[in-house]
Each structure stands twice: as structure tokens, then as C-alpha cells.
Amino acid sequence: MYTVSLLTTKADCTALLNIANREKDAMLYKRTGLQRQSQTATLTSMEIEASLAAVEAEISALQAILNTLPPGPTYEENQVRKTKAEYKKFLLEQRRGNYGPIALVEKEYDIAIIEQGIVETDAFIAELTVRRDALPI
Secondary structure, three states: OHHHHHHHOOOHHHHHHHHHHHHHHHHHHHHHHHHHHHHHHHHHHHHHHHHHHHHHHHHHHHHHHHHHOOOOOOHHHHHHHHHHHHHHHHHHHHHHHHHHHHHHHHHHHHHHHHHHHHHHHHHHHHHHHHHHHHHHO
16 A cells, blocks of 8 residues: 555664654544543533523513513513523524534544544554564664
8 A cells, every 4th residue: 555665774664653653642632632522512512402492481481571561670670681691592502503513513523534544544554564574674
């Protein structure tokens, strides 16, 4: 697969092996980070959905109250509460973009790409090792 036959010394093979192993370590580190982010995104996504459902129910309840109240201090107080709840809903919807299903699938895709890189790096390391071991001292 690779033209490792062009490598004529063990030192050349060892140099490439060192580079490949560093690259693999970096990929493993990045994969671990992405896996943790994926787990966090899953948990946070569930929390966001639950909070969003609660705040939507709160907005509906406040709107129902406002529909029955005459203008005055109680109406104004409930209007402020509804505005705050709508803002909270807006913030949750923004967070959903970072932790929702799209973000989760994107993390899974990134992990899959890294895993393919690890497999390819392992194949490269194997070929280099065979070539290095076949070379004379």
C-alpha cells in the first residue's frame, strides 16, 4: 500500500514510526475529547428539552392568566414574568443548536473520521515495522 521499499535504513523507518505514533496519540486524544463532548451533548440535550417544555408550559399558563386579567399592576407583573419566560425560551433554543441532535450527529461524524485515521495509521505503522525489521542493521 505504501512504498516503504524506498526506505533503505532502519533509522528512516524509526523516524517515520515516531511521527506516525505521535500522530496516532494525537488522534486518540482528540477522539477521547470528542467522545466526552458527545456524552455531554447528549445529557445537556435532554436537560434543554425538559427545560424548554417547562418554560413553554409556563408561557402558556401566563398567557392564559393575562387573557383574564384587567389592566393594572397584577397584569403588568404577569406580563413581565411572561417576557422573562420568553427570553428564557429564546436562550434555551440557542443552546439547543449547540447541544441538540445536529450537534450530536456532528460529533459522531468527527469521531468516525478520527477512527478511520487511527485505522490507517495503524496500517502505516505495521508496514513500517515490517520494513524496518526486514532491513539489515
